[in-house]
Amino acid sequence: MGGCIFCKIAAGEVPATVVKRADGIMAFKDLNPQAPTHLLVIPTDHLASLNDAKDPQLLGRLLAFARDLARDTGIAERGYRVVVNTNPDGGQTVFHLHLHLLGGRPMTWPPG
Numbered sequence: 001m002g003g004c005i006f007c008k009i010a011a012g013e014v015p016a017t018v019v020k021r022a023d024g025i026m027a028f029k030d031l032n033p034q035a036p037t038h039l040l041v042i043p044t045d046h047l048a049s050l051n052d053a054k055d056p057q058l059l060g061r062l063l064a065f066a067r068d069l070a071r072d073t074g075i076a077e078r079g080y081r082v083v084v085n086t087n088p089d090g091g092q093t094v095f096h097l098h099l100h101l102l103g104g105r106p107m108t109w110p111p112g
């Protein structure tokens with residue numbers, strides 16, 4: 001989608017540290033990491049937010065992708081957090097659906 005930064009990353013038009021790609025899904029390092037491990041998992045086709053994701057199979061694949069990345073990056077056993085900020089009250093700033101995978105330190109609750 002024109003102007004979408006994550007679409008540009010998916011197309012290779014904007015640089016990112018890509019850590020994994022699969023069919024229609026990719027993961028790359030967050031530019032402003034909030035934890036020692038902070039990856040973003042996105043569908044390569046544009047969807048603005050979780051509200052627009054109508055395909056439960058895609059949502060399941062995104063979640064499994066994040067779970068597998070947690071294992072691959074060595075944070076699965078100690079624990080990690082998967083976050084999907086949605087729309088302004090959810091803290092979403094980039095309107096291309098993404099899962100944050102955060103780990104490598106203890107998380108606190110409640111979130112801000």
Ligand code: AMP
Pocket residue numbers: 005014016029030031032033040084085091092093094095
């Ligand atoms: P959210 O606030 O949930 O929409 O998260 C957007 C995330 O995208 C933030 O954590 C940003 O640091 C991250 N971000 C924004 N632009 C880029 C970029 N070009 N490459 C990697 N991460 C980015």
Ligand code: ZN
Pocket residue numbers: 001004005006007008045046047095096
């Ligand atoms: Zn996009």
